[in-house]
Amino acid sequence: MLRAKPIKTNWFFPTILLLFILTATQIFAQNPLITNQFTADPSARVFGDRVYVYPSHDILANKDRGRVDWFCMEDYHVFSSANLTDWKDHGVIVTQNKVPWVKPDSYSMWAPDCIERNGKYYFYFPSTPTDTSGGRGFRIGVAIADQPTGPFVPQDLPIAGVRGIDPNVFIDKDGQAYLYWSQGNIYGAKLKENMTELASDPVAFQNLPTKGLKEGPYLFERNGIYYLTYPHVENKTERLEYATSNSPLGPFKVAGVIMDETPGCWTNHHSILEFKNEWILFYHANDLSPNFDKARSIRADYLSFNEDGTIIKVKPTLRGIGITKATDKIQIDRYSEVSGAGATVGFIDTTLKKFDGWKVQLKGSNDWVSYNNVDFGQQKLNTIQIKVKSGSGSEVVVKSKKDNQILAKINVPKTEGWGVLEFPISINKSGIKDLKVENVENKSVEIDWISFK
Incomplete structure (x- = not known):
C-alpha cells in the first residue's frame, strides 16, 4: 500500500517537530457549546443578527462558599455568536453581592432569562432575598441595560407578588408581555409596560402533570400555537416536555416529550428559538463533569415540527449545531456518526483538567467517525493537520463522506505523546461537506482534532 509522506520529514517522536502547541484558548463549537467553564439553564435569544445565550454559571462549592455537593452559582455571564459555532464570552453581567435585595454569599443565582423591549434589555433572575419577612424561598429580580451585553443595573427590589425560580418572559404579537416562573407548579402573569411589575394576578396552570417536579417554564409561539415547555421528573431525572394552547395564559393541554432523560444528569433546563429559518433547542447536560451533575454544560x-405543529422528539448529539470552517480545529470527537466496536470518545486528561476536552480513539480497521457541515469555502487548501498519538502507529484516511473520495492519507508514526502532523491533500474540495475519518489498520490511534490549511 502506498503511503502519503508528511510534508515535514522529522515527525517521529520523541524529537517530533510540533507545528504549534495546544493552549488554553478555546474554540467554542459543537456540544457542549462552552468548554472553559461550567454553564447551565441556557436562555437563548436573537438580538439583531446574533444569538445571545444567558446561562447560569455553575461553580464548585466548598466549605467557604455555597453548600458542598449542591448547586452553587454566584454570577451570570452572557455569550454570543453570529454563526452558532464561535461563541464569545462577554463576561460577568450580574453578580450576587452587587444586587441590593440578594442575600450576600447565598450562591443561589439560578436559571435566568433576558428579553428586549423598546431598546432596553431586561434580565430576569432568581435568588435568595435578604428580606424574608414575607416568607422563605426565592424571589425574582430584574436588571436593565441598553445593550444585550450590559452593563446591567439591578433594580433595588425583586418583582412584587412573585415567589419562585426560573423566570421566563414572552412578548406576544399584540405587545403584551408575560412572565412565567415555577414554584411547585408553573405560573404565569401579565407584565406592565415597564417590564418590572405584574399587570395581573398570577395564574397557576392546571392540567399539567401532577406527579414529580415541574420547573423551568419556557413559552414560545409558532403559527398561532403557544407552546409551554418545561422540565418534568416523570421518573428519577428530568425530561423536557410541552403543552399547547391558543392563549399565552392557557388553558394548556399536555402534548408530548421534547427530549428524554439524560442518563447521569438529574436536571435539564432549556430554551427554544428560531434563527435563520432553523429552530434550535438549547439545553444542558454534564459533559464536562460526568460524575457530578451539579456542574453542567450547555x-x-x-x-423540528410535524405538519400539525407537534414537536418531533430531539435526540441529543455531540455534533450539535452550526457550520465549522475547514481551517478551524475540527473536533471530530464531537462526531455526527460513529461506527466500529473500537471507536470511543474519552477525555484528553482524565484527572482534573476536563476543560481540555475530548479525543476520539479508533482501535481497529474500519473504525470511523463522521463530522458534518464543514465549510471549505472557495479557497485552495493544500494540507491537512492532525493532532494525534499512537503507541503502535497506524494509517488514517480522511474522506468526503458523500462520494467517499479520499482527501488525505495520514501515516501516523509510533509515538509516545501528542504531536501535530501535516500531510498533503490529494483532492481539493469547496463548499460545505461532511467528513469521514477512518482508521485503515488494525492498530490503535487517538485523534484530538484535524484542520485544513
Whole structure:
C-alpha cells in the first residue's frame, strides 16, 4: 500500500517537530457549546443578527462558599455568536453581592432569562432575598441595560407578588408581555409596560402533570400555537416536555416529550428559538463533569415540527449545531456518526483538567467517525493537520463522506505523546461537506482534532 509522506520529514517522536502547541484558548463549537467553564439553564435569544445565550454559571462549592455537593452559582455571564459555532464570552453581567435585595454569599443565582423591549434589555433572575419577612424561598429580580451585553443595573427590589425560580418572559404579537416562573407548579402573569411589575394576578396552570417536579417554564409561539415547555421528573431525572394552547395564559393541554432523560444528569433546563429559518433547542447536560451533575454544560441541537405543529422528539448529539470552517480545529470527537466496536470518545486528561476536552480513539480497521457541515469555502487548501498519538502507529484516511473520495492519507508514526502532523491533500474540495475519518489498520490511534490549511 502506498503511503502519503508528511510534508515535514522529522515527525517521529520523541524529537517530533510540533507545528504549534495546544493552549488554553478555546474554540467554542459543537456540544457542549462552552468548554472553559461550567454553564447551565441556557436562555437563548436573537438580538439583531446574533444569538445571545444567558446561562447560569455553575461553580464548585466548598466549605467557604455555597453548600458542598449542591448547586452553587454566584454570577451570570452572557455569550454570543453570529454563526452558532464561535461563541464569545462577554463576561460577568450580574453578580450576587452587587444586587441590593440578594442575600450576600447565598450562591443561589439560578436559571435566568433576558428579553428586549423598546431598546432596553431586561434580565430576569432568581435568588435568595435578604428580606424574608414575607416568607422563605426565592424571589425574582430584574436588571436593565441598553445593550444585550450590559452593563446591567439591578433594580433595588425583586418583582412584587412573585415567589419562585426560573423566570421566563414572552412578548406576544399584540405587545403584551408575560412572565412565567415555577414554584411547585408553573405560573404565569401579565407584565406592565415597564417590564418590572405584574399587570395581573398570577395564574397557576392546571392540567399539567401532577406527579414529580415541574420547573423551568419556557413559552414560545409558532403559527398561532403557544407552546409551554418545561422540565418534568416523570421518573428519577428530568425530561423536557410541552403543552399547547391558543392563549399565552392557557388553558394548556399536555402534548408530548421534547427530549428524554439524560442518563447521569438529574436536571435539564432549556430554551427554544428560531434563527435563520432553523429552530434550535438549547439545553444542558454534564459533559464536562460526568460524575457530578451539579456542574453542567450547555448544549444545542436542531428541533423540528410535524405538519400539525407537534414537536418531533430531539435526540441529543455531540455534533450539535452550526457550520465549522475547514481551517478551524475540527473536533471530530464531537462526531455526527460513529461506527466500529473500537471507536470511543474519552477525555484528553482524565484527572482534573476536563476543560481540555475530548479525543476520539479508533482501535481497529474500519473504525470511523463522521463530522458534518464543514465549510471549505472557495479557497485552495493544500494540507491537512492532525493532532494525534499512537503507541503502535497506524494509517488514517480522511474522506468526503458523500462520494467517499479520499482527501488525505495520514501515516501516523509510533509515538509516545501528542504531536501535530501535516500531510498533503490529494483532492481539493469547496463548499460545505461532511467528513469521514477512518482508521485503515488494525492498530490503535487517538485523534484530538484535524484542520485544513
